[in-house]
Amino acid sequence: MDNVAPNKIEVRSARVRKEHSPDSEANKMAGLTVSRMDFGNFMKSVRSKAPRTALSAAAAHLEVTRFVLMRMEEGSPTKITKPQVKDLLEYYRAAPADRAEALRLLDEVRAQDSAAKAQGNSKGFWKAYTDQVAPNFEKFLRLEGVADVVIVHQPVIVPGILQSPNYRRAIIHITEPSLSAVDTERRIELTAKRQARLNESGFRLEAFISEAVLRNRPGSPEIMVEQMRWLADASTRDNVELRLIPFAVGPHPGLIMQAFMLLEIPKGTSGMALPPVVFAEGAIGSVFHEHDEEVNEYRRAIDGLRAVALSPHDTRDLVVRTAKEYAA
Structure with a gap:
């Protein structure tokens, strides 16, 4: 991993599993993927650089609860839409490069979710995303x-x-x-x-x-x-x-x-x-x-x-x- 060129690195998505116990630890983890955690980490870093950094203020701006943004930043599934993410980036006064990267990561999360739904509970090796390279x-x-x-x-x-x-x-x-x-x-x-x-x-x-x-x-x-x-x-x-x-x-x-x-x-x-x-x-x-x-x-x-x-x-x-x- 330390000597691999960036354009040779792939990501494989986790299987989406149906959990019958809503209180189980596995259920709490459901939907947490590398891409989703990466998107959350990136959004948190954008917020940390913003003139307005209070999570509660950002949540109030979006008219959502603070817990929703907390879940987004830690990589948990949320119902935040792409327009809301754009609004949030505008509120943070994010640099153009950061805005572009955040939206790219969001699109990656959505593509991974779609692929996981299509695979359902099928077993076997997980297909790598061919568009996730460099x-x-x-x-x-x-x-x-x-x-x-x-x-x-x-x-x-x-x-x-x-x-x-x-x-x-x-x-x-x-x-x-x-x-x-x-x-x-x-x-x-x-x-x-x-x-x-x-x-x-x-x-x-x-x-x-x-x-x-x-x-x-x-x-x-x-x-x-x-x-x-x-x-x-x-x-x-x-x-x-x-x-x-x-x-x-x-x-x-x-x-x-x-x-x-x-x-x-x-x-x-x-x-x-x-x-x-x-x-x-x-x-x-x-x-x-x-x-x-x-x-x-x-x-x-x-x-x-x-x-x-x-x-x-x-x-x-x-x-x-x-x-x-x-x-x-």
Whole structure:
């Protein structure tokens, strides 16, 4: 997920399920999708930049209850219409680019809802939207930006959020060797902005890496020394848990799992728990998983990784030793 070009990222929608118990947790989650949560997060960010930021005032302007806008911003289904969203954007004095993006995201939500209705309760793989291509990289970044817990599994390279600048440059050179120096540095800046979350006390990162991550060499020995030291330093943070899976542990779920990130989203302003999302990397692209059955498969895999991974202390020791090997 950290080295996939933006135009190779897809979104798969969740299945619409009929819930018989109106008070069940599953029913509370009904209609919550990656696209809907992304739209809500974006509208919340637009409001935060507006001269008028009070949710109650915005609700009064639309002649709806404050709870309606709270549900919209946390990604829950509402009956707010497109004209109302346009009115709200006007009320917020949103910039033209923000207005266009908000309406695009709203159209995406509606298209996803229509597709889900058409599929009904049919079983099988969920079709990816062919019209959701480049914009979805921004979708991933927005979701990562609001997640309070991120659990990442990376069997090949250092996770993006833990990559040093020169290591990141080496990865970019492999994936896009013709990328200009200016655009390369912009991507380095983007990585730095993602890493700023490591300084937030309310954010927690749990990273599982294969021993292959330490042995694979996308860059020079000097770059690998820098990266190993960067990893060791990051692992000393109270909110970062780095655990390595040695080659010698034998069978474990990581052997058959490609790179993925599980994003846990904090409760919305209404206090309702929001569902986690998995962002999984494939051979030619990446996909969001949000259905309970899919997410639970990844949770079971994470439990399996925890069972065989080295402790954070032993992981740090091995990373430091590896840095010394590269420096020798």
